[in-house]
Amino acid sequence: MDRDARLRKAVLWLKKKDPKLKQIIEKVGPCTLEMMGKPYPVLLRAVISQQLSGKAAATMEARVKEYYGNGKKFPDPKILSALSVPKLRKAGLSVAKSETLKRIANAYLDGTISDHKLSKLNDQEVLDLLCSLKGVGPWTAEMVLMFSLDRWDHFSLNDLILRKAIQRNYGIHENSKKEILEFTAEFSPYRTILSWYLWRDHGPWM
Incomplete structure (x- = not known):
């Protein structure tokens, strides 16, 4: 089916x-x-969206993609990891969100997290792994679960x-x-x- x-x-x-x-x-x-995409961009998007209106989040997301990605996509982990917090702040992000995005990039670079790994974990394991990163809370992790990994329950x-x-x-x-x-x-x-x-x-x- x-x-x-x-x-x-x-x-x-x-x-x-x-x-x-x-x-x-x-x-x-x-x-x-x-689904909104693979876990990496959906995770970044969810972090940016935390406690913001949809319009404000969309503006910041677009800036990050325009300034540091290719205009349509987020910068890959290697590029994002190398960006300074002040540079990310220019896109309108808070210090805390800038630091969280960099942590996510580093976690992808060192293999702590990967899209493939997330796809193989059960729901609770996904939440536990993502929430182990400072700045990634339960809501953010749940958005990845529901809108990237296609978990229906x-x-x-x-x-x-x-x-x-x-x-x-x-x-x-x-x-x-x-x-x-x-x-x-x-x-x-x-x-x-x-x-x-x-x-x-x-x-x-x-």
């Missing part, structure tokens, strides 16, 4: 699972979940939009993380697809 067929099967399963979610799915339409408790969506649609308070986790477990093995619909119901995001 190809990916599109599996996606349709997942959506059908979710519609049968919950009447409220069925309404959201029918409102949003077919699931067009696509993850719900990001660290994403405020998702927690607000659960509160709005199901009445579970956004800060009741344990209850949210227990509730969303019912949608396994398609929690990423659930998340995609909740994001899309909120508005343009991914």
